[in-house]
Amino acid sequence: MANEKFAYAPAPESRAVVDLAPSYGLFIDGEFAEAADGTVFKTVSPSSEEVLAEVARAGEADVDRAVKAARKAFQSWGALPGAERGKYLFRIARILQERSRELAVLESLDNGKPIRETRDVDLPLVAAHFFYYAGWADKLSYAGYGPDPRPLGVAGQVIPWNFPLLMLAWKIAPALAAGNTVVLKPAETTPLSALFFADVCRQAGLPRGVVNILTGYGDAGAALVAHPDVDKVAFTGSTGVGRAIARSVAGTRKKVTLELGGKAANIVFDDAPIDQAVEGIVNGIFFNQGHVCCAGSRLLVQESVQEEVLDALKRRMSTLRVGDPLDKNTDIGAINSAEQLARITSLAEAGEAEGAERWAPACELPSSGYWFAPTLFTGVTQAHRIAREEIFGPVLSVLTFRTPAEAVEKANNTPYGLSAGIWTEKGSRILSMANKLRAGVVWANTFNKFDPTSPFGGYKESGYGREGGRHGLEGYLAGAADPTSEHASEKESATNEGV
Template structure:
C-alpha cells in the first residue's frame, strides 16, 4: 500500500493477459536441419516460475543431436547460405522480423509464462526489440562491404550460440540476426529453463522457409552447451551468461582457431549527483535494478549517491518502491514478476543473507508475495561498504546496494572498483560532468540521465571481465565476419 495513505487511492483491478494466447503445446521439439524432432536427451518439463506448474514437455538434445545440428549447419553453410547474395539473405531476415511482429502477442505471453517476467516488459521490450534486431540486421546483409571490414567481407562459418534465460527470445535475436546477415549458419542453445520462445522462433524460421540447417535450435543443459563449444566443426562461439562459464569457454577454446565473443556478468554503478533531478533519478534507479526482477547483466545494482542528497533520495526511493506491484507476470499492472528458477532464487537469498550478516541494513516495501512460485521482494540495502559481497558480486535479482560518495573522483573510484565493466549510469544536470564521467567510467555502456536502454543500432558489450565483442550496430557485424 502507498505510504501516501492520506490521499484517496484507486485500487487496481486485475488485468490479466490470457494464457491461451501463448498457444502452449503439450510438448516441444528441437529443430535440426529444417525439421522438428524429439531430442535424444531427457524429456524435461519446463515450468512456470510464477506457480511452479509444468507448462510443457521439451525433448532435450543429446550429444548425437549436437553432431547432427553442426553437420546440418555445415551443409547449409557450404551449400545455399554463404553463396546466396546478401540481398536474398536479407529478405529472409525481414520475413523473420515481420513474423515476430505478427505473432508478438503470442510470443510475449509465452515469454512471460516461461520466464516469469511481467507481460508489460515482454510485450513492450523483449518482443519488439527482438523483431527490431532482425529488421536492423536484415538491412545489413547486402551492405556488408560498407561496414568497414574490407570491400568483400566473408562469413566465419558455423556459429555456436549459447544464450541465457533472462531475455530468451531477445538474446536469440541478438545472436541469430547478425550471424545470418553476415552469411553464417547457426546452432543455438537456449537456456534450460526457458526454451519455449526460441523453439517458437524456430517455427517462425521454418515458416519463413529458410534453407534447412541455416538455423538449428537445441534445447538442453550445460552438457549440450559444452558439446557445442567443443565441437571441432564449429568456427565461432558466441556466449551470453555468467563470467564463470565465460572463462571456462575461453579456456576451452585456447589453442583452437575458433572465434569467440562473450557477454558476461556485471555489477553496474548507478551514480546520482546532488544536482540530479531526483524524481527522474528515482525512476531510473527503479528501472535500473527492478527491470526484469534485476535479472539483467547490466542492471544498476550498485547505487552510488552523493552524500548530501542520500537521505532525501533513499526516502523518495522507498516511497516509490512501496507502489511497485509484485505478482502475476501476466497481469498488465505488474511491475515485478517472478524469479526465473529455484536455483536463482536460492542464490539471491544466499547473497542477501550475506548482506545482513556483513552488517548492511536491509529494507523491503510491504508486499505480499504469492504462496507458490519463485518470488523475491524488491530489496534495498543501505550502509553498504565496498567490501561487502553484495557490493562486489553479481546478485542477478531485485536487490539494490546503496553506497555513498562525496566527490566525483570518489564516485569514479568506487564505480570502477570491480572486475566487471558492462554498464554504468550517471545522473546530473551538468553536461560537462556527464561527459567527464562517461569518459572515465570503465564500462561498455554508459546511460546518462536514463538507464537500461537498448536498441539494435547501439553496440552493447563489456569491458574487463564482462566479456569482449559487441552486439548491436555496425560493430555487431565484426564477430561474424572473417578476418
C-alpha cells in the same frame, strides 16, 4: 494516504493466445526430432511452478547432427547474395511482429517477467534487431571490415534465461545477415520461445539447416562450444561459464564473443533531477526482477542528497506491484527458478550478516512460485559481498560518495565493466565521468535503454566483443585475405559460387 497503492482491478492477458503442445523436440535441419537417446526434461512456469511442456534434452550426438546440418546449409546460404538473405530476415521480422502477442505471453509464462515488459520492450526490440540486420545483409562491404568480408561458417550460440527471445535475436540476426548458419542452445529453464522461433523460421521459408535449436543443459552447450566444426562461439551468461568457454576455445581458430556478468554503478550527483533519477534507479535494478547483466545494482549517491534520494526511492518502491506476470498491472514478476531464488536469498542474508541495513516495502507475495520482494540495503561498504558479487535479482546496494573522483574510484572498484549510469544536469560532468568509467555502456540521465543500432559489451570480467550495431557484425565476418577458420577454402568456394 501518500504511501498507499492505488487499487487496481486484475487485468490478466489471456493465455489462450498461446497453443502449447505437451512436448517439443529438437529443431535440426528444418525438422523437429527427438533427442538421440530419447532424454527429456520439463520446463515450468516460475510464477506457479506449473509444468508447461516436456522438452527434448540434447546430447553430444544431437550437437554433432545439428552442426553437420548447419555446415551443409552453409554451402548455399553463405553463397546467397546479401539482398536475398536480407529478404528472409525481413520476413522473419514481420512474422515476429504479427505473432508478438503470442510470443510475449509465452515469454512471460516460461520466464516469469511481467507481460508489460515482454509486450512493450522485448518483442519490439526482437523485431527491430531482425529489421536492422536485414538492412545490413547487402551492405557488408561498407561495414568497415574490408572490401570483401566473408562469413565464417557455423556459429555456435548459447543464450541465457533472462531475455530468451531478445538474446536469440542479438545473436541470430547478425549471424544470418553475414551469411553464417547457426546452432543455438537456449537456457534449460526458458526453452519455449526459441522453439517457437524455430516455427517462425519455417513460416518464413528459411532454408533447412540455416537455424538449428538444441534444447538442453550445460553439457549440450559445452559440446557445442567444443565441436571442431564450429567456427564462431557467441555466449551470454555467467562469468564462470565464460571462463570455461575461453579455456575450451584456447588454441583454436574460433572467433569468440563473450557477454558476461556485471555490477553496474548508478551514480547520482547532488544536482540530479531527483524524481527522474529515482525512476531510473527503479528501472535500473527492478526491471525484469533484476535479472539483467547490466542492472544498476550499486547505487552511488552524493552524501548531500542521500537522505532525499532514499526517501523518494522508498516511496517509489512502495508503489511497485509484485505478482502474476500475465497481469498488465504487475511491475515485478517471478524469479526465474528455485536455484536463482536461493542465490538471491543467500546473498541478501549475507548482506544482513555483514552489517548492512535491509529494507523492503510491505509486500504480500504469492503462495506458489518463486518470489522475492524489491529490496535495498543501506550502510553498505565496498567490502560487503552484496557490493562485490552479482546478485542477479531485485536487490539494490546503496553507497555514498563526496567527490566525482571518489565516485569514479568506487564505480571502477569491481572486476566487472559492463555498464554504468550518471545522473547530473552538467554535460561536462557527464563527459568527464564517462571517459573515466571502465564500462562498455554508460547511460546519462537514463538507464537500461537499448537500440539495435548501438553496440553493447563490456570490459574485464564482463567479457569481450560487441553485440548490436555495425560492431555486432564483426564477430561473424572474416576479411577476404584473413581466413580465420579451418573451413576458409570451403567458404571461399561457396562465396565464389554465389558470384
